[in-house]
Amino acid sequence: MDAAAATIADPFAFVLHECDLLDRWRLQEWLSLWAEECSYWVPALPGQESPHDALSHIYDDRRLLETRVRRFAHAMFHAQKPPSRTVRFATNLRVVEQPGAALSVLCSLQVAEFRNGLHRSYLGHCRYDLLRGGAGGLLIRRKRFELIDCDAPQEGISIIL
Amino acid sequence: MRVPRVAQYRGFWFASLAAEGPSLEEFLGPMTTSFDDMVDRSPSGTLEVAGGFSKHVYRGNWKLVLENHNDTLHPRFVHASSVAAAREQSDAVPTDGAGAVQIRQMRQNGAPAQVWEELGIWTSEWGHSFMGDYHTDKAAVALAEDDPVQVEYRRALAARVGEARAAEILAVSRFNTVVYPNLSFMSRFRQLRIIVPLAVDRTMLVTHTFRMPGAPERMFHDSIAFANVVNGTGSLVLTDDLETYERVQRGLESQGGEWVDAARGLGADAPDPSGMLRGATGTSEVHIRNQFAAWARWMTGAA
Ligand SMILES: [Fe+2]
Numbered sequence: 170m171d172a173a174a175a176t177i178a179d180p181f182a183f184v185l186h187e188c189d190l191l192d193r194w195r196l197q198e199w200l201s202l203w204a205e206e207c208s209y210w211v212p213a214l215p216g217q218e219s220p221h222d223a224l225s226h227i228y229d230d231r232r233l234l235e236t237r238v239r240r241f242a243h244a245m246f247h248a249q250k251p252p253s254r255t256v257r258f259a260t261n262l263r264v265v266e267q268p269g270a271a272l273s274v275l276c277s278l279q280v281a282e283f284r285n286g287l288h289r290s291y292l293g294h295c296r297y298d299l300l301r302g303g304a305g306g307l308l309i310r311r312k313r314f315e316l317i318d319c320d321a322p323q324e325g326i327s328i329i330l
Numbered sequence: 331m332r333v334p335r336v337a338q339y340r341g342f343w344f345a346s347l348a349a350e351g352p353s354l355e356e357f358l359g360p361m362t363t364s365f366d367d368m369v370d371r372s373p374s375g376t377l378e379v380a381g382g383f384s385k386h387v388y389r390g391n392w393k394l395v396l397e398n399h400n401d402t403l404h405p406r407f408v409h410a411s412s413v414a415a416a417r418e419q420s421d422a423v424p425t426d427g428a429g430a431v432q433i434r435q436m437r438q439n440g441a442p443a444q445v446w447e448e449l450g451i452w453t454s455e456w457g458h459s460f461m462g463d464y465h466t467d468k469a470a471v472a473l474a475e476d477d478p479v480q481v482e483y484r485r486a487l488a489a490r491v492g493e494a495r496a497a498e499i500l501a502v503s504r505f506n507t508v509v510y511p512n513l514s515f516m517s518r519f520r521q522l523r524i525i526v527p528l529a530v531d532r533t534m535l536v537t538h539t540f541r542m543p544g545a546p547e548r549m550f551h552d553s554i555a556f557a558n559v560v561n562g563t564g565s566l567v568l569t570d571d572l573e574t575y576e577r578v579q580r581g582l583e584s585q586g587g588e589w590v591d592a593a594r595g596l597g598a599d600a601p602d603p604s605g606m607l608r609g610a611t612g613t614s615e616v617h618i619r620n621q622f623a624a625w626a627r628w629m630t631g632a633a
Binding site for chain 2 (some may be wrong): 193205206207211213214217220221222223224225226227228229230231233234235236237239240243244245246247248250287320321323324325326327330
């Protein structure tokens with residue numbers, strides 16, 4: 170586990186750090202922000218409540234998330250040749266306290282992507298359910314990013330949102 | 331707009347814009363057996379459209395995805411990154427079930443050449459085709475045979491149709507069926523895609539999956555996870571297919587060559603006792619030649 174990541178205790182700083190690691194392609198460090206049991210979810214329908222009852226653009230549990238990250242290192246990840254450049258804007262952040270040590274951060278998230286001459290933009294509402302790790306730092310239990318156009322046709326999403 | 335003809339087969343409704351032409355069953359021909367496969371597997375003998383839908387688009391012609399769906403040569407190359415990443419994944423890491431289904435499927439895509447070569451691929455009139463299933467990992471299909479969920483499912487199926495018929499139904503081993511020019515489905519996995527051309531270089535796919543009423547709910551959850559890996563917009567597998575279609579499209583738009591070769595297996599395809607033409611090996615491009623034969627027939631108005 171990355172020591173720096175596990176000690177970020179402020180939820181807003183944590184979310185901005187998460188965005189920054191993705192923009193800088195520091196994927197191993199990014200993976201260390203996640204709890205041992207976790208999920209990364211981009212639903213295909215607005216308000217979708219369970220990832221097991223309906224199709225999603227992306228639904229990863231911890232095992233699949235590790236596989237997703239590992240694939241970026243492979244020479245034949247065709248959809249990332251050339252690799253994307255991204256920039257993220259997380260705004261309107263607010264914390265929702267939850268019982269026990271857990272808390273959630275809600276934000277408006279935009280991920281702008283440039284690859285192979287094309288600009289794409291992913292815009293939506295993101296919710297982070299966070300845990301307090303051993304050192305007092307935060308860990309991601311769940312990240313759910315609902316695109317405002319999630320039920321419209323999407324092109325292949327080869328980056329991590 | 332009034333649609334001149336509608337008809338259904340096993341509950342799947344089709345519309346035709348042509349007032350005259352072959353009946354639905356004549357048009358589907360041997361592809362009806364794939365619909366049978368999909369519906370017969372349900373312990374209640376019916377399927378329920380469930381799980382919502384997802385849509386994806388690619389910047390390429392609609393023919394590219396149809397040529398791909400029965401192509402057995404590409405997985406080891408196009409999907410090399412997800413095969414390798416999945417193989418290296420530790421199964422000790424937590425999963426809620428969804429990741430396990432997807433990772434099994436990715437590993438299966440790396441099946442050795444011999445598995446693909448030995449598969450059956452069959453074509454019929456009007457551009458249709460289907461291929462045998464390549465899942466040597468039986469657990470990837472429907473959980474291990476001794477899994478309680480699988481045992482419960484078999485019991486429910488046999489209760490309706492009897493042990494002998496249940497065994498017959500479960501022995502059908504089929505992967506993608508392409509009903510040319512706008513439908514593709516996986517009968518064994520309850521996945522269905524409608525292909526919608528938006529422009530000469532832009533195509534949309536609408537993905538559906540189904541619940542088998544009377545089967546354990548876990549099987550529906552596995553179908554959802556399977557849909558996400560084979561059709562999910564952010565799938566570790568599909569993204570490389572979409573990238574490939576787009577590269578092929580750019581190649582076709584270039585002045586690089588006048589002809590595209592689709593001759594793999596040409597001359598060795600042979601009529602099957604069923605009346606279909608079967609590729610000599612599983613990697614024959616017999617399905618692509620068959621699609622273009624149907625296309626030429628329509629475009630020239632030949633009977
Ligand atoms: Fe593929």
